[in-house]
Structures are given as structure tokens and as C-alpha cells.
Amino acid sequence: MVQVLVKGLAVLSLFDTFRPEWTVDQMAEETGVPRMTVYRLVKTMESAGYLVSDRTNRYHLGPALFAATFVSLERCEGLLKVARPYLEELALHTGETVTFAMEIDGVPVEVGEISTSRPFTRPHAPGRIFGYTNTAHGKVFVAHKAPAEREKIRFELATPHSLADRESLSLELEGVLREGVAFNFEERDIGICAVAGPVRDQAGRVVASIAVLAPPGRFGVRERQSHAEAVKKAASSLSAFLGYLAPEKSE
Template structure:
């Protein structure tokens, strides 16, 4: 039946997309066919169709494929529907209990980032994040963790001309400053800032990844002096929580206990 053949093709296309993971963010046609048990010509046609729709991107030099912008677009739709915040909240609650600092999840919003879930810290002095609040992408650890992996040309399109808006004396206002900061983020996998968006606030952030793409940033926020004095333990806690959230977000993950 034609219908069953169409469903088989759709299922194979989904198999191709789900093969892209944090451990395997790139595939060549031959190795992907071998992994999925599909003929090379079938995989080539599927990848071409997915690339035409923006779900995968092909590197013309290496001829390898990685996930494309359409995947991030779907992640944003899921976020707007409330799915991301619903899944993230118990993870943030555990993180806030463990560290005592406010735990926040942010997603890209054009050239800015928006808070979609937050749990306040339990310390005598804590930072309260407001769900729905939008902040400039170049100011603060959350934005650095979100945007550090983007190509420079795309960043300029999102952020606009220099000088970038200065929120405090510590805010990066040039692309040269951002390039230096983001190189550190790419090398270490963590962003640490003090006073970039609010002069009294410090933050540590890590990217949350799904199938090799950054879909959010997870951040611990508190008084600048306190946060910058304990970045090692906050980073360790964040990495564990981000891994937990990535696992919960993965396709096929069942309901998780809070």
C-alpha cells in the first residue's frame, strides 16, 4: 500500500534525525547507513530531503551532516507550549536545593534570551528570576552559554552594529570582547560572569544540549561575591543538572520522577 510505504519513509527519516546525539553530532552517509541498517542511496535521499527542509546541514568539504536550524525551531515551539519549562522545573528545584542559589533556564529569543523556568535560592540573600523576562544576549553568562557556538556572521545579524548596549561597566560591547569570552566558553563548556547585566549579580551557566544542538542555558545566579567565590562546585552541580535535563528531553524519554 502507498500509505504504508509513506509511513516507512517517515519512520526512516525520524531514525536519521534521532541518530544525531551529543556523542555523535555528525554523520557521513555511508556510516549512517551502516548504523541504521539502510542502503546508502536511501540514506542519501533522506538526508537530501531533510536538508531541503533545514533539519540537517551538509558540510561541503567533509560531506558530513549535522542538525540544522529547523530542529532549534521545533525546540522553541516546544518551549512556547510549556513543555520545556514543565520538564525543567524539577531539575531546577533539585539544583537550587543542592546549591542554595537561584536556578534558571533561559532560551534564545532573537538576539536576546528569555527566562522560561526558575526556582529561587534558599539563602538569606538570593536573586529572583522572573519567568518571561527578556535580557540582551551579549550580557551575562546565560547569553554567553546560549550563543557561544553560533557562527560570527549569524551573531552579528542577531545582535546588530557595535557598540552593543552597555548595561553595566562590565558589559561586553564589542564583538572582539565577545569572541574572546565565547572562545573560553567553547573550550571549557561553562560561562562565568559578574556584574554584566546587573552590577551586583554573579552567574555561572552551561548550555543544555539535545542531539548536539544547544536548546537552552541553565544558570545559577546569586550575589556576585558569593557566586564567584564558589564557581567550581556550582559548575559541577550545573553540569550534572544539565545532563539530567538533556536526558529527560531526549526523544523517547518517559516521565521522570520529580
């Protein structure tokens, strides 16, 4: 049952504002799930109203999904409004694209972006559902999950740089918790690198992630170290505004 749910979520995660419609064949190819399995999943989700099909046999998100996420989206809009000044300041300071992500119904979703004026092309628009193991945002969220939850995370091999095994992921997540930021070196899309940091609420829960994105040519050692510090500062400032009191460092 868990594996079926994971495969179903993998299918739903394909739909975003950049590519809102898919055929069964395209979904099977993109997710690596067998075509007949995708077909059965899609038909089940269609009968429940989570997907709808048109005359060309292309599928779109259905009304049941919109209704289920309405409350989450309202929460996202409120937090994004609060976060925007911090995102704008970070974009101004780094000169690079800044994105803001939250977990919606158990998956990391980009809900906001401040674009750079410098040459930079992104294949995805805001609204994209991210993987947990091949994006900086995703790593931030999964690093702060319980071990049992981490074990359920599905690997997404999008590029030759994507993490492909539990040991590599575990080592990377240890680094995220130790350093306070997560990196992505062309692991989701060739030509895109990123560094992200966690935003916490008053209770200390990670409720969002802030990231700086840049092409590899502008993400050398010096740049990424500078961006990492800037991301940590922005995330820390927003967390403090939300009521989070960071523990004092022991001397």
C-alpha cells in the same frame, strides 16, 4: 534594513513582566536609540499590532506579538515542565537561585526560576528578555551560533562590567565552548553574578540554558567553580533525558 530590525528588537526586548509599559522617552533612554527613531519604530509596530498605547502615551505589548509567540510559549512550557526536577535539585545542591532560559523568536528569555531562601534581590522577574553579551544565558546561546550570526549580535552596555568589543566577546565565547559554561560577573545588573550551561536536544542543538545566580559575596573562586560543575551536571543530565548522546572524550 538589518539595523532597523536590530533597533526594533531592542525596543521590544524592554517589555517583560517586571516592566510591561514604557514611554517613547524611556525606550530611547534605555536602548540608546535616538528618540525620533524610536518614535517611528513604535508607530510602525503599533500599526501592525505588536504594540498598543494607552491614554497616557505608554506602550504595552500588543495582540499580534502574543499570537506570534503562542506556539513558542507552549513549547517553552513543555520543556520547563520536564526541566523543573533538574532545576530544583540544582537549587537544593547549591543553595542559590536557579533560572532556566530559552530562545523565543530569536531572543533569550528567562522562562523559569527556582528562588533561593538566602538573602538575594533580583530586579527582574521571569519573562525578562536578556542580552546576548552581558548575561550567562545569552553567552551560552551566542557561543553556539555560526560566526555570521555572531557578527549581528548587538552589544548592551548595562554596567561598567559589560563586554564592549568584538575581541573581548570572541575570547569569552571561546572559553564558553572550551569549558562548557558561561559566566556573568555583574555585567547585566550590579549585585548579580551567574554561571550557565547549555541544554541540548537529541540532534545536539542548544535548546535551553540552566544558570545559577548569586550575589558577588557568594560567588568567589571556590563557589563559582563548584556551581559551574553543578550546572554542567544538571544541564548534561537534562540533555541526556532529551535524547542527547554526548561524544566520548578522547584519551
